[in-house]
Amino acid sequence: MGMNTEHWLPVTRQSDRETVGYLEPLHSDYSQVQPRSVLGHPVSAPSDFVTGEDLLLERGISEVAEHWRLTDPQLPNALAILEVSPEGIIVADALETKALVPTERFEVEWPDLIQRLVPWDEPTS
Template identity: 50%
Template sequence: MDTSQWISVQRDDGETVGYLEPLTVDYDIVQPRSILGHAVSGPCDYSEGEELIQDRGIGELMLPWILDGHAAGRAQELSIIELSAQGIVLGNALHAKALAPTDPIVLPWPDVDGRLKPAERPT
């Protein structure tokens, strides 16, 4: 996916928290996207999209994830170890939490196909 037209949305400290993908030539309508490239709402105007992204933040980077929609309980929970334009690097969540070695899984960034989903935790 060509992300060259995406506009990064940043916090006051300069940290990128997400992106706005222009859907119109004049950037009047945008698709807000998380730091992972996931759509976070439907298309909206620029200022609304920017506010949505800033309010969302980057907390999702700390969540456990599952890959390719495996059913809860059967999937290995993954943690995001590294995120850059070169890819999303994931590893076994328990190993990452314990700072133990883990075999990396690398996905292309952005994950616009939604291969990563938050792991559902039992309530």
């Protein structure tokens, strides 16, 4: 079971109501919050509410389109995020997904607090 996210506040863009991240309260009055990405990763140092909200709105969710890798199990290829929801984060081989080839899917617990998903670095030859 993951962390209790009951008090995390979703931050949504007004234009399309898309959730761009969450503010995790560090104090019961939300005077200090931990801004978190849609994956649940911390995206900056703790801040006041308005600063955290502005940071998440400015940041957006472009990271969902990026390629990722799992720290465990180690897989040879870049992964694409197919779905992010409180039920979990679904990832699969990015190239096979793009080619519409059936491929194994992996589920990562949401929020990904232990950061099993990390940004993919292209291997250098």
